[in-house]
Amino acid sequence: MSKSLVYLSYIFRKQNKMLSQSILTGVRVLRTEARRNIAIVAPALNKASDPIQQLFLDKVKEYKAKSAGGKLVDSNPEIEREIKNELERVAKQFGSDGKTDMLKFPDFKFPDVKIDPISQSAN
Numbered sequence: 001m002s003k004s005l006v007y008l009s010y011i012f013r014k015q016n017k018m019l020s021q022s023i024l025t026g027v028r029v030l031r032t033e034a035r036r037n038i039a040i041v042a043p044a045l046n047k048a049s050d051p052i053q054q055l056f057l058d059k060v061k062e063y064k065a066k067s068a069g070g071k072l073v074d075s076n077p078e079i080e081r082e083i084k085n086e087l088e089r090v091a092k093q094f095g096s097d098g099k100t101d102m103l104k105f106p107d108f109k110f111p112d113v114k115i116d117p118i119s120q121s122a123n
Contacts, residue, residue, distance in 0.1 A: 066073045072080075091102050 063073060072083075087102055090096075091098070091100070094102075096102060
């Protein structure tokens with residue numbers, strides 16, 4: 001065989017090896033990503049294969065049903081009273097007039113300031 005033919009076969013084998021290595025790396029990455037995605041999506045499908053996952057899903061659904069009104073879940077009058085006292089204390093501390101809802105994010109208003117134009121006079 002000629003030297004150029006041997007060299008070409010060497011380069012072909014080297015490139016073929018690099019190509020197969022990159023394909024194997026890509027397959028490994030895809031397998032890992034597929035495993036992660038299945039692990040994330042499985043609870044959302046509500047078909048848990050693990051009893052612990054199923055218990056977790058049941059508790060999440062129960063919590064969602066209990067918190068339908070936007071109120072605290074499993075609260076009693078004592079907890080409601082504590083929350084009311086804390087809100088009153090914070091309102092006093094930050095100077096609320098009693099009409100302001102302290103649970104609402106404040107509205108900021110920045111009025112435009114009138115600026116006098118600068119006039120240049122030729123002196």
